[in-house]
Amino acid sequence: MDYNPGEIEKKWKAFWDHNEIYKVPNNSDKPKYYVLDMFPYPSGSGLHVGHPLGYIASDIYARYKRLKGFNVLHPMGFDAFGLPAEQYALDTGNHPSGFTDKNIKYFREQLDSLGFCYDWSREVRTCDPKYYKWTQWIFLQLFEHYYDNNLSKAQPITKLVGRFEEKGNVNFQAATSQEETFSATEWNAKSLREKDDILMNYRLAYRKVSYVNWCEALGTVLANDEVKDGLSERGGHPVIQKPMLQWSLRTTAYAQRLLDGLDTVDWSDALKAQQRNWIGRSEGAQLFFDIELSSHKIEVFTTRPDTIFGATFMVLAPEHPLVKKITTAHQYDDIEDYLKYVNARSERDRMEEAKKVTGAFTGAYAINPFTNEKIPVWIGEYVLKDYGTGAIMAVPADDERDKRFAEKFDLKIIDIIDKSMHEGAGMEDKVGKMINSGFLNGMEVKEAIQKVIDQIEEKGIGKRRINYKLRDANYSRQRYWGEPVPVQYDADGVAYADYNLPLELPDLENFKPTAEGKSPLSRLDGWVYTPDGLIRETDTMPGYAGSSWYFLRYMDPENEDAFAGKEALNYWKDVDLYIGGTEHAVGHLLYSRMWHKFLHDIGKVPTDEPFRKLINQGMIQGIIEYIYLKKEKTNGQYHFLCSKKVEMMGLKEEDYQRLPVKIQYIKAYGSPDSFLDIESIKQFLDWRPEYANAIFECGKGVYQNGEFNPTDGAKDSHLFTRSETGKMGKRYFNTVDPVDVIGTYGTDCFRLYEMFLGPITDAKPWNTKGIEGTSRFLKKFWGLFFNNEGEFSVNEADPTKEELKIMHKTIKRVGEDIERFSFNTCVSALMEATNDLRKLKSNNKTVLRSLVVLIAPFAPHMAEELWHRLWEKGSVNDATFPEFDEKHLKEDSITYPISINGKKRAVHDFPSDAPKEDLEKAAVELEDIQKWIEGKTIRKVIVVPGRMINIVVG
RNA sequence: GCCGAAGUGGCGGAAUUGGUAGACGCGCUGGAUUCAAAAUCCAGUUCUGGCAACAGAGUGUGGGUUCGAUUCCCACCUUCGGUACCA
Structure with missing residues (x-):
């Protein structure tokens, strides 16, 4: 009988569905294992052959773990809120939910054609009110907690209020944007609105003014990648930075724990490095500069306080609040012109032209606290408002950017470090001897840093400080297709949590934002104004809201009393294996970790890190x-x-x-x-x-x-x-739909081929032609079970020594290679075993039965068919992965390569138990070797038993 | 600019801890089968020279460590991915 994948695959898919083979219980005597795929956004164009790579790998691993006796959770769902559906709604006037449903349906069809072992009864969708009820609930928890730096843990806001009532906020260690201190008496005298403003500076979900890319012509806020050179990508209209009151998450509160947690997870070093760089911890000093003729001070953060004697000017970010206050009348026009220019430039523009030097002089002077020199205060776009304090002391002698700035605007440069002993050293190397630096002269840089911070603290002009590059995450979107933020405001603007969840997204006909750039929801007066006279928040949540905790919902997707039940959470705990692309290296993976740590702090999840092991598939x-x-x-x-x-x-x-x-x-x-x-x-x-x-x-x-x-x-x-x-993508017109490939070759073949292409983590080009090889292999493998007449025929006798060797070698290789996620070599091993058995004309049942289980994770449909033909009951999914026995792998003799000075000159068989001394002697005496050592002295013979022999001559 | 990854036949790749470089597959060449083709099967296939036995070269480039390096170290080149200008 010929191998007919179409028929077999249809048959066994129906069998698995009917018998609920992939349904997973939340309790079991077996150990648990949780295999997770990254949450897909169901785009209108569907999957191309690149997408399923990670899904196939995780599916193989999940199936393997099941064969190894684990209770395996392997779910799938959809990250269904997002911009493309909203854009579609804007373009067509149709509701995004219909469009989203349609996309999910096609996505599901494609996924189903790939033969995955998902437990679809656990599917979640972020746009389902039953789901986003809990996204909203977690948001409110963030809103009602602050981060206590002494306990290193989130605490309820009520506790904070208690503390303020008793002692005010003096000497209180919390993650906060509150700058002024107040006593208990002062606190108690404040109005409700004033108190709310202060609490906002502590909440983990809080409101502050932040900037958006606002495009007047399109009447909408744009994402960074929708803006090019200050113009909108669509239409080329001008885009400006518009300040708006928006929700943010205090991710920075968790910076240190996010950093420390990396040491406890099994991720690639490359990925950890990316997260570390993103968090960007640096140690240095906070330092205040007086301003001449002004009561204001400029606060800076610097990692190199030792260079202060070379600080000859200061640069503020153009958006720095002091700019308006210190600019002199004489410089007013210059500064205004410059601000206009900067306002039209996105952060990305600023970065891409790193070498371009622009700036303007405020007319004000600061005082260098160590030299007492007057130093001019400039503004420049190379200083970013959100990094550090948004102001720097510029040291042109030791910093490339400061130097370019000084050269362009003709500012003073004072050399302060003698690096003549360290050729090619840069500022980041922190080496050299201090010169022109008063009391620091002659010290090494590292010593000087410590000394000068001591001095700074003694003078009371600053403090030792740790700074993080990580910024608080913007949480507001002026969009329709996202979770509504369950907050209401009273007439004074005080924010109240709305626990009447889910707060459902109301229906709408016009999806355009309002003229002021507010979300289209703000047009729904009947929704915005509540019966109790409160006003609803009209911003919606960002894409990462729903995707920051979805893996927890899979554990207990039907639960109506909690995002997941205690029992389920304690059983599944965390994700054992997470597979997905590097594009989420910092965004999603950092936000999820922060949410998870927060949920852990408030006692809702048992683990501190959500993803134990993580693998990035290549593109x-x-x-x-x-x-x-x-x-x-x-x-x-x-x-x-x-x-x-x-x-x-x-x-x-x-x-x-x-x-x-x-x-x-x-x-x-x-x-x-x-x-x-x-x-x-x-x-x-x-x-x-x-x-x-x-x-x-x-x-x-x-x-x-x-x-x-x-x-x-x-x-x-x-x-x-x-x-x-x-x-591979729609915009290049070069996508290949897996459904087309599967139509020709079958699911099993497609799965096998995707794995065979190369290591899972590497990028590699797709070439449909190569699939012929795996297709031939499956036919050959199938052919092992049939005789020349095409009848199913296996030999029930005991396997021969040779057959056993093939079998055990393959068990060892496939098992070990799956464990190290080397799926391409698994396929090779199965191909070799098939070739070897064909040469032997072997159809031994014991051997074939093992091979069927080995191939089952890769080609489950074919494996199930052959499993049943071998008169086995149940499903191959419930088989046990075979064990190998070293004794069958032993060879009587070993072929040794014999090298002269490391260069292979001959090969020869020796008994595998031959002692080292015998090998040494025998190798030298070989005829093929004699001609190479004739007339030369043998200096040494190196024998690595079982491996090689090397003769050193001279 | 910064961070990360990778460079091995015509192509995808293998070589798990330094020990036979090129497993497995694609492609190509020759043969068998066929009226012929497809499919299938057999043999060959890193490059250079040679009918051959064989010899020389060879894992991005240049150095180094070692009896021995695709693997370890240093410098450089190229390609890909990420990026919020590390104060």
Whole structure:
């Protein structure tokens, strides 16, 4: 009987569904294991072959763990709120929920075609009120807690109020943006509104003024990547930085714990390094500078207080609140002009042009507290409002950016560190001897840092301090398609938690934001104004709200009394294995960890870290095929040119635009010689009718308006395309839908091939052609169970020594390779075993039964079919992963490579139990070796038993 | 700029702790089968020279450590990914 994947896969999928094979109980005698995939956003374009890579890997591991006797939780759900659905609603006027449902349905179909062992009864969707009820609930918990730095733990706001009533906030260690101190008496005298403002400075979810990219023309707030050069990506309208009162999360409160927790998890060093850099802990000093003729002080944070004698000017962030207060009348116009310029630039613009030096002088002078010199105060966009204090003391002698700034604006530079002993050392190396630095002269940098901080503290002008680069996370979105924030305000603007959850997202017809940039919800007067005279918050929550805790909901998805029940949480505890892409390295993975630590603080989850082991899958790349379009039209027509011509004639790349072409039109796709022929140019024109009259300058002629004019009588011609490996995506028209591949080769084959491509963590290009190899392998594997007449036939006799060796070798390799997530080599091992058994013409039942279990995680449908044909009961999913026995792997003899001075010159078989001395002697006497050592002295013979022999001659 | 990862045949990749470089697969070449093709099977396939036995070179580049380096160390080059200008 021939292998027919379509039939088999359909049959066993129905069998598994009917028997609820993948349903997982919340209690079991077996040890638990939790395998999680990163939460997908169900985009309209569906999955391409790159997406399932991680899902297949986790599915294989989940199935393997089950065979190893674990109770395995392996769920899936949808991160269903988000921008694309909202954009779709804006464009079409349709409600995003219908669009989202449709997308989820297609996504689910695609996932189902991949044969995953998800327990779909646990599916969650972030846009379901039953789910976001708990997202809102967690938000309110954050709102009603603050972070106590002494206890290193979140505490209820009520406790804080108690403390204020008794002692005020003096000497109180908490994560806060509160600057003024107050006594108990002062506190008790404050109005409700004043108290609320102060509490806001302590809450873990709080309101503050922060900046958004506001586009007046589009009437909406834009994400960073929707803004380019101060203009909106869509339409090219101006974008400005607009201050708005918004919700934030005090992520910074958890900075140190987020850093420390990294030491306890099994993640790659690369990923941990990224998180550490993001958190960005630095040690240094906080320091206040007096301003001449002003009562204000400028606060700075510096990691290099030792360089203070070289601080010859100061730079404030343009948004710094002091700017308006200290600017002199004379400099007013300069500063205003500069602020206008900066206002039009996004943070990203500022970063991308790191080398561009801009700034303006405020006219004010600060006093260097150690030299007592007057130093000018400037503003400059290279100083960011959200890092440190938004102000720096500039030391042009030792800092590249300060130096460029000083050179451009002709400011004083004083050398303060002699680095002549340390060639090539930079500022970050913290080496050298202090010069021109008063009492620090002659000290090494590290010593000077400590000395100067002591002095700073003694003078009372600053303190030793630890600073984090991590910023509080903006939590407000002026959008419709997200969780409503369950907060109400009274007439004074005091915020109250609304525990009437879920606060459902009301229906809407107009999804446009309001003229002032508020969320479209603010138009719903009947919703905004509550019967008790309060006003609802109209901002919605960001994408990361629902995805910061979803893995907990899977543990107990139906629970109506809690986000998950105590019992379920205590059984599943945390995620044992998390697989997903690096794009979430800092965002999602940091927010989830913070939420988890918070929930742990308030006693709601038993663990401090959510994800024990984490693997980043690499990207599957596609080949992007471009055609060259001249930027200047020829006789008013678009003009396409063969890529070979552009390359060979040495034409300037910048005169051409690269236009990605649908890969379906390409001939010789993926090869360096890929091209469009006349037929495919016609297809291209059907797709892009705006180029109907364009000129196509091919190798052997010119095609235009349906006519081909050859240069030398050619019938057809090639318009060569430029092929580049890059991302697979809709915008490059190079996606491959897994459903299409599966239609031809079957699910098992597709799974196997994705794994066979290479290591899970590496990026690698997709090439559909290579799948033939795994397809042949499955046919051969299947063929092991059938005789020449096509009848199922296995040999029930005891396996031979050779058969046992193949079997145990394969068990060892597949088992060990799954454990180290080397799935590509597992497939190789199974291929080799199949080839070996075919050579032996072996169809031994004991051996084949083991192989069926080994292949089951990879090709579950075929395995189930063969399992049942072997007269086994139940499901292969409930089989036991076979154990290997070392005794079957022993060889009688070992083939040793024999090297002379490390270079292999011969191979020879020796008995595997031959002692070292015998090997030494025998190797030297071999005929093949004699000619290499003739006339030379043997200095040494190195024998590594079981491995190799090396003869050193001289 | 900064951070991270990776460079091995025509291609994807293997070599788990320093010990036979190129497993396995794609592609290609030759053969069998076939009227022919597809499919299948067998053999070969790192490069250079040689009919061959064999010899030389070879894991991005240049150095180093070692009896022995794809693996460890130093410097550099290239590619990919991330990025909120490390005060």
